[in-house]
Amino acid sequence: MSKLQEALAGGKFPIVVEIKPPKGIDPEAMLAPVKSLNGRVTAFSIPDNEHAKMRLSPVAAAQLVKAAGAEPMIHLTCRDRNRLALESELLGAAALGVENVLIVSGDFVNQGDHPDAKPVYDADSVQLLQIAKGMMAGHDSAGNELKGAPRFYLGAVAIPEADPLGPQLLKVKKKTAAGVDFLITAPVYDLTKLQEFRQKLGAGAAIIATVKVPKAAEVEQALQGKLRKVYTLPASVAQELKADDPAEIEKKGAALAARLLKEIKAKNLADGVYLKARGKGELMAAILEQAGI
């Protein structure tokens, strides 16, 4: 059983932090937070060609995280692989003892740095959850028997502030029906939105709320009412974060993240937190410190 699964099952309010695989082969910067924060957080999460920008493979990165003595979570995107490649990637992860897998559709290729690449989406995220569940039961998606069934702890994404909400709830319902173990939300700044979403979901998968240190550009866009994201950064919050120096915005952003983290935990608004702080170890450490974790 992964530590994440154990922590969620035990109501231990796990913290998962996101690290950034390099665009290259030097993993030092990616591993810095792993070295400094291991023991204080439950798992280190590794995006899969995030925003359709090519980076080092999550399974390889997960092995490096394990070698550093910590627990990884890999993301697996439907964008870049057909069903054969997805399944062999899952087997590869399992063989290395990686259980936490976050299954995502994946941002479209036009959002990234290889806009002419062929988008795959042979499976969607619901179907990929079913595939992974099937593999745990000992067979691949074509029904062929596996020698040794892998074990996974499977996650998917949920968007609390989706507008319209109906289609999002449909998707989450299907993810739940497919057997998802945990849902990681999009970033939330207005915690009443998280609370309302949770009530709509009812009982089911564990909810891990994303707390994100906003970028200076996002703060600026939010102030101008031009933030085009699947989450909102309320103008009052953006106003608080406003500063001339980006380093100052980051500092205030870290304080905001700490406050959100603390409140989510204190009010039991989620079962755990997913922390996004641009893969910066010191920033994460400061947030955990201020949140009293």
Add this chain to the structure above:
Amino acid sequence: MIIAERKPFAEIKAALEPYEKILIVGCGTCVAVCLAGGEKEVGLLASQIKLARGQNGKPVKVGEITVERQCDREFMQPLSDAVADYEIVLSTACGAGVQFLAAMPEMKPVIPALNTTFIGVNEEAGFYTERCRACHNCYLGTTGGICPVTMCPKGLLNGPCGGNLKGKCEVNPDNDCAWCAIYERLDRQGRLDLIDPILPLHPHARTTTPGAIIHPAYKRRYGGHE
């Protein structure tokens, strides 16, 4: 219908460079409707080629002929005679028509004048949009008549991705999110239960190219099994 658009003239001009006797063959069906390769467009292209050659002081003979359909042998017979006096044929048909033309006995080399783009509809004069990717397994009956394979750039079969914003698509905010549109229409029709079941993986084996279909009534003629 099949939608296509004319290749940039510079590309056509460069491909025709070595030739002096050019026959342009138009197609009177889909590409005529989408104003890319019908009789009128053949005439325009012929004038453009003559003008360009005139400016370069290079001689050229350009013939024009438009058939009803280049994807149907029935209409292509007259072309066998027409090509005799030419060195090269420039087809303004879709990719299927170009290939059918190029495979005719006695045919001269054929080059395409169009880029074939998609199966789509005539929204308004001069405005065409895609609707179908010919996926061999039509889902429209359960998706409210909106195609998830085509109208969602990711071809997702079980609901929206996380990227839509106020019902607009992550990939191109000018477009509606297909899954928001599917949901909205089925909701309006009181048929949301249709999209509750999880759709299985798409049977891509069926989409192996090149596809072939024999109408059931003709199975015996073409040696298919019933």
